[in-house]
Amino acid sequence: xxxxxxxxxxxxxxxxxxxxxxxxxxxxxxxxxxxxxxxxxxxxxxxxxxxxxxxxxxxxxxxxxxxxxxxxxxxxxxxxxxxxxxxxxxxxxxxxxxxxxxxxxxxxxxxxxxxxxxxxxxxxxxxxxxxxxxxxxxxxxxxxxxxxxxxxxxxxxxxxxxxxxxxxxxxxxxxxxxxxxxxxxxxxxxxxxxxxxxxxxxxxxxxxxxxxxxxxxxxxxxxxxxxxxxxxxxxxxxxxxxxxxxxxxxxxxxxxxxxxxxxxxxxxxxxxxxxxxxxxxxxxxxxxxxxxxxxxxxxxxxxxxxxxxxxxxxxxxxxxxxxxxxxxxxxxxxxxxxxxxxxxxxxxxxxxxxxxxxxxxxxxxxxxxxxxxxxxxxxxxxxxxxxxxxxxxxxxxxxxxxxxxxxxxxxxxxxxxxx
Ligand code: HAM
Numbered sequence: 001x002x003x004x005x006x007x008x009x010x011x012x013x014x015x016x017x018x019x020x021x022x023x024x025x026x027x028x029x030x031x032x033x034x035x036x037x038x039x040x041x042x043x044x045x046x047x048x049x050x051x052x053x054x055x056x057x058x059x060x061x062x063x064x065x066x067x068x069x070x071x072x073x074x075x076x077x078x079x080x081x082x083x084x085x086x087x088x089x090x091x092x093x094x095x096x097x098x099x100x101x102x103x104x105x106x107x108x109x110x111x112x113x114x115x116x117x118x119x120x121x122x123x124x125x126x127x128x129x130x131x132x133x134x135x136x137x138x139x140x141x142x143x144x145x146x147x148x149x150x151x152x153x154x155x156x157x158x159x160x161x162x163x164x165x166x167x168x169x170x171x172x173x174x175x176x177x178x179x180x181x182x183x184x185x186x187x188x189x190x191x192x193x194x195x196x197x198x199x200x201x202x203x204x205x206x207x208x209x210x211x212x213x214x215x216x217x218x219x220x221x222x223x224x225x226x227x228x229x230x231x232x233x234x235x236x237x238x239x240x241x242x243x244x245x246x247x248x249x250x251x252x253x254x255x256x257x258x259x260x261x262x263x264x265x266x267x268x269x270x271x272x273x274x275x276x277x278x279x280x281x282x283x284x285x286x287x288x289x290x291x292x293x294x295x296x297x298x299x300x301x302x303x304x305x306x307x308x309x310x311x312x313x314x315x316x317x318x319x320x321x322x323x324x325x326x327x328x329x330x331x332x333x334x335x336x337x338x339x340x341x342x343x344x345x346x347x348x349x350x351x352x353x354x355x356x357x358x359x360x361x362x363x364x365x366x367x368x369x370x371x372x373x374x375x376x377x378x379x380x381x382x383x384x385x386x387x388x389x390x391x392x393x394x395x396x397x398x399x400x401x402x403x404x405x406x407x408x409x410x411x412x413x414x415x416x417x418x419x
Pocket of ligand 1: 113
């Protein structure tokens with residue numbers, strides 16, 4: 001017996017309707033906001049993530065599934081969706097299409113993390129990336145799209161936390177202030193923080209080590225260092241969110257785990273699923289397209305973790321639509337009536353009805369038992385007498401009532417009943 005790899009999950013047939021519900025809500029949200037689907041490969045050249053996600057991040061340093069392919073290329077399974085979409089945008093010259101360009105994806109992602117509730121090694125993201133628009137309205141629209149998606153799922157108990165981490169100009173000032181603050185404490189900080197001190201001091205704020213957390217608690221706050229443009233932008237985003245009825249709190253501690261962010265960053269946090277509370281997160285990345293070799297174009301996006309949303313919905317008793325069940329099961333008694341049952345079911349399916357007949361060569365009694373277990377709303381049994389009279393007895397499994405229906409009128413009967 002070979003087991004499933006650690007940190008991965010099967011989606012079993014009786015659970016897949018929950019996934020479909022979440023994915024449908026993602027697609028419906030995308031449609032309302034006029035966002036088109038894109039699909040990029042599950043693997044990319046490793047360098048894309050080194051340069052895109054950033055070499056000082058945990059994702060790149062510790063968590064990537066990287067291997068050499070048979071041609072000697074370094075390949076990485078995507079740890080997140082943004083870098084691949086940016087590569088696609090640049091490689092296909094999409095900057096010359098009308099802006100903004102709004103895209104979404106539903107994709108598996110891979111991170112070699114320590115598995116725990118809500119943290120997997122293979123997980124799935126619904127993500128949105130919007131290119132070409134620098135306005136605060138874009139930030140507000142994207143956050144509103146994320147919040148619309150969560151509302152569609154009935155996930156209302158999350159808190160939206162927002163922050164601005166500034167642009168290149170204010171970040172330079174802020175990095176200097178951070179270094180001045182951290183320098184005297186460096187001896188007491190972890191090796192990762194010490195390495196980040198030179199390369200990217202902002203990342204030190206994300207350290208989970210208790211000793212480092214105590215020191216970072218009093219570090220200077222980015223919001224005090226924003227340049228005029230970033231400050232105005234952030235104020236406008238907040239005003240627009242309020243105007244849209246989107247509640248938020250400003251959390252100056254959010255820096256995000258990936259390097260590409262600028263200006264607005266945000267996370268929808270839940271307290272109902274344990275330590276891994278971020279169900280949806282994102283922000284602006286105005287330099288990434290250029291850094292990866294494209295035009296100097298702003299961009300913004302978010303991604304929601306499907307497994308975390310599922311966990312949250314299950315933990316908070318959110319309602320899912322009913323699982324898929326046959327509307328009718330048609331049972332036969334012998335070769336002739338079974339053949340008829342098969343014919344009827346084929347006809348019903350051509351009319352778009354979820355109908356089933358026996359594939360297991362079971363007795364009528366066993367067919368009935370299976371039909372009941374499968375949750376069929378109606379069960380019809382055709383015997384010799386019924387066939388001779390050209391009728392069938394249809395049993396409503398919910399109330400036990402039986403109705404004789406002409407064999408040629410099963411479809412119209414079901415249609416009437418469905419209303
Ligand atoms: P992220 O915060 O790394 O951002 O991931 C986004 C979401 O993916 C998280 O909030 C979480 O719900 C889910 N997630 C992340 N890691 C795991 C894991 N190991 N197991 C289960 N779920 C996980 C990004 O990936 C950015 N690309 C988001 C973005 C798009 N920013 C701009 N555009």
